[in-house]
Amino acid sequence: MTPGFCDRPLAQTEPSGVSISTPYGSCLLLETVVPLQLALPRPEEAQARLSQALSLIYGIGPVREALLKAQGYTMFDLVRHPLYGQDAAFWAEALTRRDLPRLGQGLCRWYSASHPLLLSLVALAQEDDIVLLDVESMGLSTLPVFLVGIGRISLGAKKLWVRQFLARDLSEEMAVLAQTQAELPPQPLVIGYNSKAHDWRQLQARLAYYGLGNLPEAAHVDLLFFVRRLWSAGLGDCSLSQVERRILGRTRAMDVPSELVPLYYEAFLRTHELRYILPILAHNREDVVSVALLLGRIVEEHARGAFSA
Amino acid sequence: MHEVRSRLEQKGWYRGQVVQEIVVPPRPAVYAATPPGLPTPAQAWLERRGVRLFAHQAEAIEAVLAGQDVILATGPSSGKTLAMALPVLAHLHEDPQATALLLYPMKALAQDQLRQWREIGEFLGVEMMGIYDGDTPAHHRPRLRSRARVLLTNPYALHQYLEWHHLWGTFFARLRYVVVDEAHWYQGAFGSGVALLLWRLKRVLRRYGANPVFLLASATSGDPEGLAWALLGRQVHPITADGSPQGPRTWWFWDPWRDPRSSTFAQALQLAAFLVEEGLQTLVFVPSRRMAEVLAAAVRTALPHLGPTVATYRAGYLPEDRRALEAGLREGRLRLVVSTCALELGVDIGGLDAVVLMGYPGSLASARQQAGRAGRSGRPALVVYIPEEDPLDAYFLYHPEELVSGPVEVPVLNPRHRGLLMRHLLCAAAELPLRAEEVQEFSVGAQELHELVRQGALAPTPAGLVYAGRSRAVDQAPLDALSARQVRLVWQGQTLEVWDEVRARREAHPGAVLLHQGQPFRVHNLDLEQGVAELVEHKEEYVTKAVTAETVRILGWEVRREGLGFGSVEVREEVRAYKVVERGRVVDVRPLELPPVEFQTEGIWLSWPTTWEEPGALHGAEHALVALVPLLVGASAKDVGGVSSPVHPDTGRPTILVYDGFPGGIGLTRALLGRVGEWVQRTAQHLASCPCAEGCPRCVLSARCGSGNIPMDKAGACALLRRWWERYGPVG
């Protein structure tokens, strides 16, 4: 048997979900709630750390940052500095307003895409701003997108909501994209696995294809960079399935390998048989869950001091 | 040139090869006032440079300022770049948001043009110009896309980028001008692909609200308006009256067969050495890179004191080496340069004293372009034409006035080619959802689109038809190939060219010697299953010619007239063997085991109202007609095939059928349709002019002939063609 196939005959012709309508037609929404334990630093702590990210200021490098930090300077103190004041004011304002996209871009530019300060950014964000993202498509990055999985975290309720938007055929892609666009907060913090280079760009390309406008400005925390930093030596290939098995210790019951997803979807388009689409839905949901778990694991690693090694 | 000629005649080795001399009187410059609408800074640039505009430049500038699409088809060094760059940059200076996209057929050319555009741009304060192609480093790209005012690229690159149009949103939304330079390059399969690419570009631009003016620059062309129409699908303003001056030019027509004991190569060597010793700075155009090197080396051996003043020029040199060569030519340090057709393009080298054309370069447009390299600021210049042993080459030896000033052939391209069109439709659908009404201009019906939906290549959505294939659409539509089945020419793991399978069978069979950018390669292995021809470098002297046999059936008559038919045909071609030719002599014939290929295409056929004609006469006329097709349409004789039969099963008459060698037809025979009379008449004249008695490789004998040129009757062929022309020609 091909891994991931449901061998039971299924009577339904549509996965269970609700059909939602958008100005561009309808698509299918599936919701799943998963228990999730995630310990993020307190926002005040995160704010404090970020206010010491002095390398954001043009002209300050790691050496000067260490020096100023040792003297207890924060971004807010430097606002009146003759040389750095203007830049410091810019970043201080971004911190006060919790301007995640601006901070995220600055951190990626002046630090790195796997710097622990980005984890502070996650802690600083409001829950509503955090979006876990995983996109399934027909293949290469300009080809159609047919499934978008979005995860929303509630730390208080210790839960992860996974909302999936499925195009039951390609005529529903526009609805999936429009719904995704509508679902995103105005300044999201997007967390995913290779999501910055891939999922996000693919969404953008497809929105542009249909003339549906742009995605909001976002901060990206792409966990792939953290995995490379922390574990690449032991992993060999850094695929998410490898990370799940070796780092998170998860195994999936029913799964399609990522590279077969387009083939399964094509088969579904042809036959409308559930045994082709259910594994994809599960795959996408599990990807979102893994991203959440992986985030938790990375935060733990950081708390244990793994990043300084 | 008079004294040069008399000194030549005193040379011991001279055998009276200059059989014709044509002196073209000087042509004075025609100037025109600077169009008053040209913005002041651009006028200031002209004044500062002391440039007076030629009439065609002023006309072009005026048209561009008026927002008209233009095709400027004038001779080499007539200042086409200036005529386009000045009004475009003047506009960009006035509208600091506006952008321009420049397309060049080859990367090397973009480098060259960038310098010229930059020079004017810097004066006008229009900066941020750059080349954006496969060589552009990834980290420069976002900045170029968002900030550049002028980008230079090539069709291959644009073909890849269109799908990513949203990354180009800023540049595209502000695009006011698209410049298509060297437009005469866009012929045949490549030109047809580029026409469809331009259609896709315009379509994407509409999404961004841009509707730019198109400026086409071309060498002198037989039908510039038609070329522009084919490329853009709309009427553009043609400018063809060349106002640039030309000094007196003397043409010598060199008959190498006057000296049967000396090869063409040996004669060219003697002539080149003679011209250099006469103090004439000389450029020799040769058909291949190897010949360029061998000839240059031979001159250096013959005249050792010339040493470093002799050089070769070809494609593939490093930019700095090329620039040094070009400067050497401009400054007169180099006295003799042997070049492939690479120097034909608009590279600035100044004028030379003498140009030698070794062999007909394949089209009058090219020949004029090459000859145009001779002549510097009104000084007399010399052009020498040395034909190779081929009917087309010989034709111009016998009809020299046609080479000097006859009408240029009509460019041929066919953007409506079904297979090509369908593949570009998929590219278009991958760029933006496709609506049925968008493809009406190509007469693609709902039925055909539905078929693509059924195959899963397209999917219907509320926005239109969406590309649903699994691989990138552009990868299925190489710009220079026509059919879905292609063969990659691979050398040391790198793909040099992509050919249609039909062409590969003919020209890339095992053992075939072929040229890539003038450099010879030999096919080591042809794998039709994998679509790969493995090449090795070819170091030997010989070349190869495929021996083909073909049968053709007529499928449908689109035109049925007395003595003439045109329509769709089914061709069965078999490459049976190939000949190994060394210094013009066949030294071996090697059999091939290749399965025959069958394809549908377009054909044109002549018939005679008799029940029987001599097979030898028909055969000879067929060979000659095929060989001279390039006189009328922009094509190579290899691109067409012919058959003849005393009674053709589909016409019931003695018939000669010439077919378009591209599966589906690229429009070659269709273009002949309006000029059949002229074609037949000129072919008959050529046979009458050839001094041979029984037929020779300059008239009716063909190296490609599958039956070894048997039977053959040259006189009969000539009479047959004359009879056809007298009966049908004057009216057709």
Ligand SMILES: [Zn+2]
């Ligand atoms: Zn002859």
Ligand SMILES: [Zn+2]
């Ligand atoms: Zn023959």
